[in-house]
Amino acid sequence: MEKTIEENKQGESLVLEQKKENTKKLFIESYGCAMNFSDSEVVASILSENGFNTTQILEEADLVLVNTCSIRDKAEQTIRKRLEKYNAVKRINPKMKVGVLGCMAERLKSQFLEEEKIVDLVVGPDAYKDLPNLLAEVESGNDAINVILSKDETYGDISPVRLNSNGITALVSITRGCDNMCTFCVVPFTRGRERSREPQSIMTEITNLWNQGYREITLLGQNVDSYLWYGGGLKKDFEKASDMQKATAVNFDNLLEMVATTFPKMRVRFSTSNPQDMHESVLHIIAKYPNICKHIHLPVQSGSDRILKEMNRLHTRAEYFDLITKIRTIIPDCSISQDMIAGFPTETEEDHQDTLSLMEFVKYNFGYMYSYSERPGTLAGRKMEDDVPEETKARRLQEIVDLQQKHSWFRSEEFIGKTVEVLIEKTSKKSKEQFSGRNSQSITVVFPREDYKIGEFVNVKINSCTSGTLIGEVVGYSDMN
Structure with a gap:
């Protein structure tokens, strides 16, 4: 409950740059907090070095992983429904392997593997480096599990692959x-x-x-x-x-x-x-x-x-x-x-x-x-x-x-009339003619795109607002460029 859960990101499937030499397909979906999404990048990096390219097409995957959250009951129910979907696809493509990562894996390890038999492998948050060994066990026809919690694993030596990143x-x-x-x-x-x-x-x-x-x-x-x-x-x-x-x-x-x-x-x-x-x-x-x-x-x-x-x-x-x-x-x-x-x-x-x-x-x-x-x-x-x-x-x-x-x-109304520094992150959802970014206070700011580019810092004068968004116009570049 300490963790911020962004509802619009739940169930995001992730994709990264393809390596020509990799022959297997990985479909990885993430639920929960920012830490889970960060961990999925670590997992993708490890598997990229072990023959897997990511895909966003579930049906063509050799390996399906769901990075799970135990923080709320709603998250667990959602993940169970996803596992049902994976297993329906698996009946058509029996070579597909299904694995659960993360917090729910640690909590429900025996239930998933032994009682319900809905997954092939279960991997806790500190065991991602063991994934290649666990996959070898699965390929040999065995169930695989590692949910041992570590006293020192921080993945400091893994350079995460940035998944679905805006590059900013x-x-x-x-x-x-x-x-x-x-x-x-x-x-x-x-x-x-x-x-x-x-x-x-x-x-x-x-x-x-x-x-x-x-x-x-x-x-x-x-x-x-x-x-x-x-x-x-x-x-x-x-x-x-x-x-x-x-x-x-x-x-x-x-x-x-x-x-x-x-x-x-x-x-x-x-x-x-x-x-x-x-x-x-x-x-x-x-x-x-x-x-x-x-x-x-x-x-x-x-x-x-x-x-x-x-x-x-x-x-x-x-x-x-x-x-x-x-x-x-x-x-x-x-x-x-x-x-x-x-x-x-x-x-x-x-x-x-x-x-x-x-x-x-x-x-x-x-x-x-x-x-x-x-x-x-x-x-x-x-x-x-x-x-x-x-x-x-x-x-x-x-x-x-x-x-x-x-x-x-x-x-939000406190910002009206003020000029704020904004990092341009993306095109606005509502209009291609507008950019969206956040100010230092982490409030979303929307403004006409003009000739500015994503990744630039601009100063925006705020003219109006909603409860969650500031609306304004650029008055120039900021000193951060």
Whole structure:
């Protein structure tokens, strides 16, 4: 639930440059958060070196992989339907092999392989390098499984193939796993304990992206603010590190500044942040460098201290308010977005009103809002009764969504009359005569394309808006070109 799930990307099938020597076809589909889409690029890179070209035609595939998400029940139901579709095609093309990757693979390994017999291989998030061996097992007529969670795998040595990329923006994974045992979340069980990627491999990947013409990167992790590299190993073992390791450790502040200063003409975003790990020092780094985007995704989940405690969130309402005040003071033009859960077990009407009052205090720019769905394997799933009626959850969620819509309008209207810097990312969905991009605050901006090009930074004067889009006209190039 910590992870931003972009609904328009769900089920995207991915394709990359074809190698003449590769003779087999891979169809790979991704669901869930940005981390899953990033992982699919790692998988495609590994399989590209092992004889596979990607295809977007399911029927011609030798291997079909679905990268899965366990964060919400809806995602799991969608993936089950996709597996039914794959198996229908497989009956026509029996040579086709079907595999499940990612979080759902870890959680439902025996069910998929042994009980339901709907897949040939199951591969957890830390086992992608083992794919060639697992495929050899499948070719020999055996089921194949590797869902072992690693203490040190970060895929820092794999150069991801950018799938379906616009060539302008890219995801760069910096951490894997999570140590925050939120009671509603499966991530620590499906992705393992938190470990950070070696900084030099991160810098090398960004250098390669810059040389290929990319203009913006997003540093990605379940909890980026707790990034900590001290020579390898789990974050929780840092206290056992040597004095030299501790003295030379790289934290998120250091990494963010390193990226911003090394690539001053490249935009830097990051996601996701966790309130208890976002320190004031990071805010000063964001404020200091113009190429670090002024947007923080700061999941809160609930405005009620009692519910936050039930969720095992390691922050209180007051601490969250203090952090918001610091952000507004140090980075006045920063946008803030949220994740929110309606109807967590035992949530009362008073708890719900606490959430609405917190939203009134922050007035988020946008958010990702869900009603609670019990996830098997989580502490809430094991120990708490899902006791809020579905109709109550739906009504509370709608009230949260309606309030967010009101605040999104309010925040969008603040931009009218201002000039913002925009990275041109694509042609607008509604008109080929318009370009679309995002400003530093991660708000979509639409404007007439004129003679500008995708990948350029322009200054756009905002004339009008909707709740989620700013509309304006270019007044010239920005200093970032």
